[in-house]
Amino acid sequence: MHKLQIEGLTKTFGGLTAVNNVAMHVDDNEIVGLIGPNGAGKTTLFNMITGLYTPTSGQLLYQEKDITGLKPDKITDIGIARTFxxxxxxxxxxxxxxxxxxxxxxxxxxxxxxxxxxxxxxxxxxxxxxxxxxxxxxxxxxxxxxxxxxxxxxxxxxxxxxxxxxxxxPGILLLDEPAAGMNENETAELTGFIKGLKGLGMTVLVIEHDMRLVMSICERIYVLDYGSKIAEGVPKEIQSNPQVIEAYLGKGA
Missing domain, CATH: 3.40.50.300 (P-loop containing nucleotide triphosphate hydrolases)
Known part of the structure; x- marks a missing residue:
């Protein structure tokens, strides 16, 4: 049983599709990363999971219960918490x-x-x-x-x-760019702290731009680009994935 399961999640704002048919899951006592260039739809996805946005289509399941469209207070009550x-x-x-x-x-x-x-x-x-x-x-x-x-x-x-x-x-903790604005020493300390959360039995889904932090703490990683999932896998697979390298560095890479 997955702790959190996302099936075909889509969010549109007028003519803009911010998240497009994304499927992913997080298992119990796992640290999972969600990465991608600026504007890839990562925070929009978090906002749907935590009830700030209602999905245009798709389904959210927490411990096999449908939580799609629940308000933020109800999401907190059932065991999902986040930072911003x-x-x-x-x-x-x-x-x-x-x-x-x-x-x-x-x-x-x-x-x-x-x-x-x-x-x-x-x-x-x-x-x-x-x-x-x-x-x-x-x-x-x-x-x-x-x-x-x-x-x-x-x-x-x-x-x-x-x-x-x-x-x-919470049953699952969502961290939205926890290392943003931190210096190297603070980031190193945060890295050890997040790793320690797993030892406390916590489940974590983290958005982060610091690739060193992501690669050192996450067991699996999902990658978004222009709202769509372009890759998923363990850190080594993501580091060598051509689509991921192109999304971050351009075709010339």
């Missing part, structure tokens, strides 16, 4: 508070509980703080728990966004 190309943290909240926001999708206290500070609310809040600290420790940010997110270095902000996505306890 542009960091979307709450700048005036601390690192701890940002992670706790991610935990709210798994809380059960009502507004009534919150206002009256019921025992259920107090217990859940205590548990959430403890869990948020555990997640911050996983990403190496436990010492920054009280820092406003806007004051963290860029690389740490990226890790905090991943931590917030992890807080919803």
């Amino acid at each position: 190309q542009n960091i979307r943290l709450f700048p005036m909240m601390t690192a701890l508070e940002n992670v706790m926001i991610g935990l709210h999708t798994r809380t059960h206290s009502t507004m009534f509980d919150s206002i009256l500070r019921t025992k259920r609310h107090r217990t859940e809040e205590k548990n959430n703080i403890q869990r948020a600290m555990e997640i911050l420790e996983m990403v190496g940010l436990e010492s920054k728990q009280d820092e406003y997110s806007k004051n963290l270095p860029y690389g740490e902000q990226r890790k905090l966004e991943i931590a917030r996505a992890m807080a919803s306890n």
Whole structure:
């Protein structure tokens, strides 16, 4: 059984076909890459998986259940979480508070509980703080728990966004260009961190332009060009694929 299965997914905007009849899958506890030149349709595909866009045609299956066209909150509820190309943290909240926001999708206290500070609310809040600290420790940010997110270095902000996505306890984590804007040292650290997610039992689908990172962490890779899938395979196969080389470097390559 595939964790995530995409069948004939297409998205058009007026006369433009951004994603064209794409089929792919991600298995449990696997790190899969999605690459391609700028404008290839990678983020559009992510936006359909996470409910921001409704597919024009095709089907999305998560653990064999049809999730095509579900809203983002429902997608999160069933176990799919993501990060974005542009960091979307709450700048005036601390690192701890940002992670706790991610935990709210798994809380059960009502507004009534919150206002009256019921025992259920107090217990859940205590548990959430403890869990948020555990997640911050996983990403190496436990010492920054009280820092406003806007004051963290860029690389740490990226890790905090991943931590917030992890807080919803997802079955699959979608990372949209996690190394964007990072320097060489930060990218190397991120590479080790993403590899470590597999050891935690997580399933990851990642969009990334840094080929060194992609080739070192991904077990399989899909390649899009002009919205269509042009290749799939293990890193060695992708590196030597003529269509992939042409898509990135042109026919002269």
